[in-house]
Amino acid sequence: MLRRLLIVIALASVVTACNGGSTAPPPFFTGVAAPTPTPTPTPGPIGSASGTLTTSTTNTTSTSVGPVGAFGAPLNSTISCPPTNVVAHLAINFTSTQPGGTPTLAAMKRRPRNIGGGPLTPIVWFTVTPDANVNCPNLPTFSVTFPAGSTPPAAGTTYVAVYDPHNPGAGWNAISGPAAVSGNTYTWPTSSFPLTLQNGVTYSFVVVTTSTIVSLFTWSQxxxxxxxxxxxxxxxxxxxxxxxxxxxxxxxxxxxxxxxxxxxxxxxxxxxxxxxxxxxxxxxxxxxxxxxxxxxxxxxxxxxxxxxxxxxxxxxxxxxxxxxxxxxxxxxxxxxxxxxxxxxxxxxxxxxxxxxxxxxxxxxxxxxxxxxxxxxxxxxxxxxxxxxxxxxxxxxxxxxxxxxxxxxxxxxxxxxxxxxxxxxxxxxxxxxxxxxxxxxxxxxxxxxxxxxxxxxxxxxxxxxxxxxxxxxxxxxxxxxxxxxxxxxxxxxxxxxxxxxxxx
The missing domain is CATH 2.120.10.30 (TolB, C-terminal domain)
Known part of the structure; x- marks a missing residue:
């Protein structure tokens, strides 16, 4: 049984590695001048990264996915999952752009099932596609670490939302938040929101910040x-x-x-x-x-x-x-x-x-x-x-x-x-x-x-x-x-x- 997916998104500063030319002779003189190494280019923003998490029926398993460019730095992620009821392969895709086929991320205060704050600013998006049927009585725990010197959003108005393709009329549902803060790390704890992941179906998530308090989506029935x-x-x-x-x-x-x-x-x-x-x-x-x-x-x-x-x-x-x-x-x-x-x-x-x-x-x-x-x-x-x-x-x-x-x-x-x-x-x-x-x-x-x-x-x-x-x-x-x-x-x-x- 999948109790939760533990998704840790670590944001690290860009490290630029640039090698200059060398004036030292080669160790053995051959009469040929040593070439000047070509500088290593600084990596630009990467739009998405993918990986596969293979679950276990007995042990917690993890996989790392990244980098993805956001907030001026590449995001690297680690996804962990405790023992599940079946061995499944979860295709994980992280992206800086909204997944296709999902509705507009919009403020909608009329119904608590929709995100109630506004304006809404996504931090990162990701999708999960299983190759087996998995019942999830609990939703993920998310942790995001912002790089030193950055200005993170206010923790009290940051949330995690999900889009379930089996319930398209509900739109994006805020399921966890606001975040707890420890240093530069924001954590959105798991919740008892039940979710069934169906074989071959893609479920979309977003870490989002807003200027107002959000009413969380809860299935109380x-x-x-x-x-x-x-x-x-x-x-x-x-x-x-x-x-x-x-x-x-x-x-x-x-x-x-x-x-x-x-x-x-x-x-x-x-x-x-x-x-x-x-x-x-x-x-x-x-x-x-x-x-x-x-x-x-x-x-x-x-x-x-x-x-x-x-x-x-x-x-x-x-x-x-x-x-x-x-x-x-x-x-x-x-x-x-x-x-x-x-x-x-x-x-x-x-x-x-x-x-x-x-x-x-x-x-x-x-x-x-x-x-x-x-x-x-x-x-x-x-x-x-x-x-x-x-x-x-x-x-x-x-x-x-x-x-x-x-x-x-x-x-x-x-x-x-x-x-x-x-x-x-x-x-x-x-x-x-x-x-x-x-x-x-x-x-x-x-x-x-x-x-x-x-x-x-x-x-x-x-x-x-x-x-x-x-x-x-x-x-x-x-x-x-x-x-x-x-x-x-x-x-x-x-x-x-x-x-x-x-x-």
């Missing part, structure tokens, strides 16, 4: 996947997701069709047999339910949701795959019963459940949507028109858009995800539809019988595909032509009926 099989279970994955992500652990369970996580990391899951099981954080593969109770009077569980704010924060809401919506108040026990039940007029198969930032509740029922404002009593504030050839399932809200899964229909045999603009009205119809668009990853269709939906703190959309046993990830902004940024394939048998993002 995980993805939870419910498997509707016996045995099934709930698997936890680090984010960001990649094609080679592996689960941290599996919580045992059978026929699980829904999962929800509250703001404290407590998890509840529902099965195909009327039951809800709740687990107390911290979660692990040894977790067992602290509470098991019936899902109201319903015989199934559709989608589970915990409002993240407001008077009902961390109370559990459940869609019944029937005619009722149930609310359960913690602390949960085996004797827990619904504190509130809502029966939308005309509903027959309520599956999807989501809340917007104003705590309006959105329900999917076969071919239409209901909207309820707090306190979620009848009548609903909105009922959208019924659509033909539609059987809606799970939901998620990202910004001002509502996403609803539709596993299969005649026009779209592989299913679709309908996207509505908010707020909804009694005349609302989908603004656009995301369908099974070909992607470079197996099984060949990004959306394939979509059932489960969720989203993360940075606005990425996750689609759980029953037909492909896969989860596809989409980055904003969304459109009918959106392509996935990552797709994770699950082994057979696996039935993805419920997914959720949480602590």
């Amino acid at each position: 995980h993805l939870y996947v419910a498997n509707d099989n016996t045995p099934g279970g709930i698997q936890q994955f680090n984010l960001p997701l990649s094609p080679i992500s592996t689960p941290n652990f599996t919580i045992a369970g059978n026929d699980l069709v829904a999962v929800g996580v509250d703001t404290n990391g407590n998890l509840c899951t529902g099965d195909f047999h009327h039951k809800i099981f709740c687990f107390t954080a911290p979660l692990s593969g040894f977790s067992t339910p602290n509470a098991t109770f019936n899902n109201g009077t319903a015989g199934n569980v559709g989608q589970l949701m915990f409002p993240a704010s407001g008077p009902q924060m961390n109370q559990l809401w459940s869609a019944s795959v029937g005619t009722e919506i149930d609310r359960f108040v913690p602390p949960f026990s085996n004797a827990t019963t619904a504190a509130q039940q809502t029966f939308p007029t005309g509903a027959s198969q309520l599956v999807g459940l989501a809340f917007d930032s104003s705590l309006n509740m959105y329900l999917s029922d076969v071919n239409k949507l209901y909207v309820y404002a707090p306190p979620y009593n009848n009548p609903p504030s909105v009922v959208t028109p019924a659509l033909s050839d539609t059987s809606y399932r799970k939901e998620t809200i990202i910004g001002s858009q509502l996403f609803v899964s539709m596993p299969i229909s005649t026009p779209q045999p592989l299913g679709r995800v309908d996207v509505y603009n908010l707020p909804l009205t009694n005349a609302s119809v989908p603004a656009f539809t995301m369908i099974g668009t070909a992607c470079p990853c197996p099984p060949g269709n990004a959306i394939n019988i979509p059932e489960a939906l969720t989203s993360d703190q940075f606005g990425n959309l996750y689609v759980g595909n029953l037909g492909a046993r896969s989860i596809t990830v989409y980055a904003p902004p969304f459109s009918a032509s959106s392509l996935p940024t990552a797709q994770l394939q699950f082994p057979s048998p696996y039935a993805i009926f419920g997914i959720a993002v949480g602590k």
